[in-house]
Structure formats: structure tokens, C-alpha cells
Amino acid sequence: EADIYQTPRYLVIGTGKKITLECSQTMGHDKMYWYQQDPGMELHLIHYSYGVNSTEKGDLSSESTVSRIRTEHFPLTLESARPSHTSQYLCASSEWGDYYNEQFFGPGTRLTVL
Amino acid sequence: DAKTTQPTSMDCAEGRAANLPCNHSTISGNEYVYWYRQIHSQGPQYIIHGLKNNETNEMASLIITEDRKSSTLILPHATLRDTAVYYCIAMFSETSYDKVIFGPGTSLSVIP
Numbered sequence: 001e002a003d004i005y006q007t008p009r010y011l012v013i014g015t016g017k018k019i020t021l022e023c024s025q026t027m028g029h030d031k032m033y034w035y036q037q038d039p040g041m042e043l044h045l046i047h048y049s050y051g052v053n054s055t056e057k058g059d060l061s062s063e064s065t066v067s068r069i070r071t072e073h074f075p076l077t078l079e080s081a082r083p084s085h086t087s088q089y090l091c092a093s094s095e096w097g098d099y100y101n102e103q104f105f106g107p108g109t110r111l112t113v114l
Numbered sequence: 115d116a117k118t119t120q121p122t123s124m125d126c127a128e129g130r131a132a133n134l135p136c137n138h139s140t141i142s143g144n145e146y147v148y149w150y151r152q153i154h155s156q157g158p159q160y161i162i163h164g165l166k167n168n169e170t171n172e173m174a175s176l177i178i179t180e181d182r183k184s185s186t187l188i189l190p191h192a193t194l195r196d197t198a199v200y201y202c203i204a205m206f207s208e209t210s211y212d213k214v215i216f217g218p219g220t221s222l223s224v225i226p
Contacts, residue, residue, distance in 0.1 A: 033214075090157050105157025105159070
């Protein structure tokens with residue numbers, strides 16, 4: 001069973017607030033990812049990381065930022081939340097490999113910005 | 115990475131086999147086919163993957179055509195808990211970066 005955790009699971013917050021969504025994994029995976037998914041819609045990659053001190057932007061432009069100071073931790077930050085940021089945010093991790101390795105997903109954080 | 119196409123939705127009677135097709139006509143020789151599913155509001159869950167041989171695990175079977183241009187995920191005895199969106203992905207990572215494109219997937223409804 002995958003050991004990847006996200007907190008909070010649900011967050012309702014007012015416009016302009018700074019928020020940090022937490023993601024941690026205990027599998028020692030070097031690769032970590034953040035996806036954004038609106039209800040009933042596709043997943044979109046917004047950030048990824050190869051390892052400590054490595055972060056890259058994904059396909060979908062996002063005003064969020066990420067950091068990777070520790071292997072197990074990949075937090076996502078919104079400096080000033082807006083209603084357009086309302087969505088579900090999913091974190092995932094995977095191992096290194098010669099080919100694509102399966103991604104393990106966390107339960108997600110459902111964010112609502114009022 | 116190869117683009118995949120899947121039907122938007124499918125129904126399956128409970129207890130029957132669910133056969134979910136996926137077309138990946140532009141797949142290259144070193145690209146694997148992966149299947150994930152996402153149950154409502156949860157994170158996607160890995161199901162199975164394969165290169166050219168048929169594969170089976172405790173969750174499902176994966177049948178890949180000889181020309182590798184299409185595949186079928188088989189859930190042998192579908193239950194109500196198998197109701198989910200199923201994603202077919204074809205890709206290969208030669209570098210450290212593997213960008214996964216999930217696409218819209220197939221919404222499977224298992225009917226009592």
C-alpha cells in the first residue's frame with residue numbers, strides 16, 4: 001500500500017490568503033508531482049520534482065509554487081488565493097527507473113476559495 | 115509519447131466482465147501501456163502495465179494486440195466498487211522526466 005499523505009483533505013479559505021498544501025511520502029521516492037483536477041475534468045500536471053532542490057513547472061500554468069528541501073516532502077504554496085484556484089490538488093510520487101514507473105497518488109486536497 | 119483514445123463512457127452489469135478498449139496507433143516500440151483508475155474524488159490508482167505480452171494481476175488483465183496499436187483492460191468480474199474513470203496511458207521515459215498525460219479516460223459504470 002502506498003504511503004503518500006496530503007493535508008489538509010479539505011480547505012475553505014477567503015480570497016487573498018496564503019496557503020500551503022502539504023504532501024509527504026515515506027517510500028523514499030525521488031520523483032514527486034502535483035496535479036490539478038477540476039470536478040469531472042482531466043488531471044493536469046502543474047509541478048514536478050526529480051529530487052531535492054529540483055522543481056519544474058508542468059503543462060498547466062499555475063500561480064502556485066513548490067519546494068523540495070527534503071526527499072519526502074513536496075509542499076505547494078499559493079501566496080494569494082483566488083476563487084479561480086478552487087480545485088482538487090493531487091500529489092504523487094514515483095521511483096527512478098529505466099522506464100516510466102507507476103505513480104502513487106495521495107488522497108488529494110479539495111480547495112475552495114471564497 | 116503516444117496519444118491514446120478511449121470511449122467516453124461504458125456500462126457493465128455487475129458480475130460480468132468489463133472490457134475497456136484503448137487505441138494507441140502511434141505507439142513506438144519502447145513505449146509501455148499503463149492503466150490507472152480514479153474512483154470518485156480519490157487519487158488515481160495504478161492497475162497494470164505491459165509492453166507487448168498480455169499481463170494479468172490480482173486486479174485485471176491487459177491484452178495488447180500483436181501490432182501494439184490497441185489494448186483492452188479486462189476486469190473479469192466487475193463489482194459496484196469498480197465504478198470509476200479508467201485511464202490508458204502509453205509512454206516511455208528515457209530521461210529523468212516522465213510527464214504523464216492522463217486524458218479524459220473512460221467512465222465505467224457497473225450496474226446492479
